[in-house]
Amino acid sequence: xxxxxxxxxxxxxxxxxxxxxxxxxxxxxxxxxxxxxxxxxxxxxxxxxxxxxxxxxxxxxxxxxxxxxxxxxxxxxxxxxxxxxxxxxxxxxxxxxxxxxxxxxxxxxxxxxxxxxxxxxxxxxxxxxxxxxxxxxxxxxxxxxxxxxxxxxxxxxxxxxxxxxxxxxxxxxxxxx
Amino acid sequence: xxxxxxxxxxxxxxxxxxxxxxxxxxxxxxxxxxxxxxxxxxxxxxxxxxxxxxxxxxxxxxxxxxxxxxxxxxxxxxxxxxxxxxxxxxxxxxxxxxxxxxxxxxxxxxxxxxxxxxxxxxxxxxxxxxxxxxxxxxxxxxxxxxxxxxxxxxxxxxxxxxxxxxxxxxxxxxxxxxxxxxxxxxxxxxxxxxxxxxxxxxxxxxxxxxxxxxxxxxxxxxxxxxxxxxxxxxxxxxxxxxxxxxxxxxxxxxxxxxxxxxxxxxxxxxxxxxxxxxxxxxxxxxxxxxxxxxxxxxxxxxxxxxxxxxxxxxxxxxxxxxxxxxxxxxxxxxxxxxxxxxxxxxxxxxxxxxxxxxxxxxxxxxxxxxxxxxxxxxxxxxxxxxxxxxxxxxxxxxxxxxxxxxxxxxxxxxxxxxxxxxxxxxxxxxxxxxxxxxxxxxxxxxxxxxxxxxxxxxxxxxxxxxxxxxxxxxxxxxxxxxxxxxxxxxxxxxxxxxxxxxx
Amino acid sequence: xxxxxxxxxxxxxxxxxxxxxxxxxxxxxxxxxxxxxxxxxxxxxxxxxxxxxxxxxxxxxxxxxxxxxxxxxxxxxxxxxxx
Numbered sequence: 001x002x003x004x005x006x007x008x009x010x011x012x013x014x015x016x017x018x019x020x021x022x023x024x025x026x027x028x029x030x031x032x033x034x035x036x037x038x039x040x041x042x043x044x045x046x047x048x049x050x051x052x053x054x055x056x057x058x059x060x061x062x063x064x065x066x067x068x069x070x071x072x073x074x075x076x077x078x079x080x081x082x083x084x085x086x087x088x089x090x091x092x093x094x095x096x097x098x099x100x101x102x103x104x105x106x107x108x109x110x111x112x113x114x115x116x117x118x119x120x121x122x123x124x125x126x127x128x129x130x131x132x133x134x135x136x137x138x139x140x141x142x143x144x145x146x147x148x149x150x151x152x153x154x155x156x157x158x159x160x161x162x163x164x165x166x167x168x169x170x171x172x173x174x175x176x177x
Numbered sequence: 178x179x180x181x182x183x184x185x186x187x188x189x190x191x192x193x194x195x196x197x198x199x200x201x202x203x204x205x206x207x208x209x210x211x212x213x214x215x216x217x218x219x220x221x222x223x224x225x226x227x228x229x230x231x232x233x234x235x236x237x238x239x240x241x242x243x244x245x246x247x248x249x250x251x252x253x254x255x256x257x258x259x260x261x262x263x264x265x266x267x268x269x270x271x272x273x274x275x276x277x278x279x280x281x282x283x284x285x286x287x288x289x290x291x292x293x294x295x296x297x298x299x300x301x302x303x304x305x306x307x308x309x310x311x312x313x314x315x316x317x318x319x320x321x322x323x324x325x326x327x328x329x330x331x332x333x334x335x336x337x338x339x340x341x342x343x344x345x346x347x348x349x350x351x352x353x354x355x356x357x358x359x360x361x362x363x364x365x366x367x368x369x370x371x372x373x374x375x376x377x378x379x380x381x382x383x384x385x386x387x388x389x390x391x392x393x394x395x396x397x398x399x400x401x402x403x404x405x406x407x408x409x410x411x412x413x414x415x416x417x418x419x420x421x422x423x424x425x426x427x428x429x430x431x432x433x434x435x436x437x438x439x440x441x442x443x444x445x446x447x448x449x450x451x452x453x454x455x456x457x458x459x460x461x462x463x464x465x466x467x468x469x470x471x472x473x474x475x476x477x478x479x480x481x482x483x484x485x486x487x488x489x490x491x492x493x494x495x496x497x498x499x500x501x502x503x504x505x506x507x508x509x510x511x512x513x514x515x516x517x518x519x520x521x522x523x524x525x526x527x528x529x530x531x532x533x534x535x536x537x538x539x540x541x542x543x544x545x546x547x548x549x550x551x552x553x554x555x556x557x558x559x560x561x562x563x564x565x566x567x568x569x570x571x572x573x574x575x576x577x578x579x580x581x582x583x584x585x586x587x588x589x590x591x592x593x594x595x596x597x598x599x600x601x602x603x604x605x606x607x608x609x610x611x612x613x614x615x616x617x618x619x620x621x622x623x624x625x626x627x628x629x630x631x632x633x634x635x636x637x638x639x640x641x642x643x644x645x646x647x648x649x650x651x652x653x654x655x656x657x658x659x660x661x662x663x664x665x666x667x668x669x670x671x672x673x674x675x676x677x678x679x680x
Numbered sequence: 681x682x683x684x685x686x687x688x689x690x691x692x693x694x695x696x697x698x699x700x701x702x703x704x705x706x707x708x709x710x711x712x713x714x715x716x717x718x719x720x721x722x723x724x725x726x727x728x729x730x731x732x733x734x735x736x737x738x739x740x741x742x743x744x745x746x747x748x749x750x751x752x753x754x755x756x757x758x759x760x761x762x763x
Contacts, residue, residue: 002433005352006355023486026489031477050464129641162310169635353694369701463719
């Protein structure tokens, strides 16, 4: 009984055949799924980046503004549309319920997206009918994502980390040409 | 002298320490009150998330979502677990409870903490959701309420360890701890780890909210907070598995086939399950790939091994017990003739199934780096933990309640019929809801989001209509589960106050 | 303890709650929390000035920068590799 003291000698009772078989299957399964994790990190083509830096939120915001100004090609709803050189460092900043700027990236080129926030923690969630991609934007930290867009189109960036009462209207755009 | 403080249970023959019994009752009653409040919040939140209904305004949605999470994940479950610890510590060991007066003080702290937190959330002073990530700041009373609750819980956990020490010293049992007590002890150890992390993060955050500290680093907060937030759910896993063993014994007379194997599984939980806090940080900056893989894999999936052992051991001991009753025809007669009409049995089996197949598997898969990219913070995560903590833990606790009422409150359940169908209603409802949430989440539907139609936003976005369909389906499953929950609360409260007395 | 003998140290994990408590708290604290916080504290600072110079060159370099914006952003990359 589970509610009473076990029989004496429980510690040295051997496993039955069925128990042995099940434990063997379970151990094998666990080892397989574990080793797949590092293997997939090497073999797979989509991994979360592990490159990040500390950064002052004010300075990061200035950097992102300078970047937007330099490569600005238009404006939508007061948010600059930016076409950076192919394969360059690009800066995206979350704050005041906006994702700034609107990036216009070239298909097939690798970009280094620097992601951070000026106010609260935000969830950088790129959504489209075809795929979803989520990363965290934390104030005080620069998260560098190496991204190569493979399909042209317009993608939306929503926020999926609660950031206050404007959380549900926080939406930005990402264009791939 | 001490003998006068005990009664002997006519059903189990256990010696019940009366002060412990009073405390078990008090904690269980508050737990049921919490599930009632949390359930009302659940209904409002659910009906807001179904796009076609959308009843609450934004501020009340986030407020009630915060209250729902706190009352269910923390207040309901922890009060029930404290009742469980006093039961597993004192009653199962035929022992007296250590320092009942201190236990009442702990109870008081927890109640006061829970009331403060609920009040400040409903007054709009803590629109920060359950995780309260800084720099979002709540009213200091919010953090203070949580700290009081945590101090009360830690005191109760300490008294559980004290009770085990007393029982051993006074030789109230001969041999090793019973399986259920051993499992609860694992839960209590994880609770110590959890509460240490809780103190390490909530105390500085409280000091920040009153202006003593200038800021709280967002990344540091996330690392330590999840060292509290995720292990707190592993307490539930250990408590739930202990309740499976308890219910298997109470409903079929089953006994663990190999004590060492089952206890090894609990040991693996204690040692390895808690590093899975990392699951929340896979798409965060700061942490290295090595840290992410070692931690999310529970160090080579050793905690998964533990769950696989329990998932084998509990049905196996049940099968052996039922075969011993003569249901030996073919492979499955025991399963067909099992006491499916016993709410304790059906709740245990459904809990096992939902926890394993809905909550557990998704937890392990979402907890890989690459899948986290597509699932992090989507509604799929909400689906995952409704599979573990609602379909798993809560359902198991509900099943146990049908034994706590007659054995501890000594009242008959007023509606046996309602008790019979309740676990099915609740279990099937949660099953539908959790799965629908996960399908909706796979389209990118975010969690904790008031309006996924983005009305009034700068740019439009429409999710795939299929995702909307799944949200509606989640609403239907949720309504079924809430109906099951309401029946549970009514039947339990009714029985405790008006059930026929058992002498 | 009741079950004496056979298992030695390994068995004491099953019988001695204090031992289990200490190891059960220490192990995850070290593997997850301490390691995680150590990585947080040793995180390098973003070299904002370097990126800023590429984007907004000092007045003297401005003419040169405007003539060739693209190649200038590119060489900044390898130096930014994670230490």
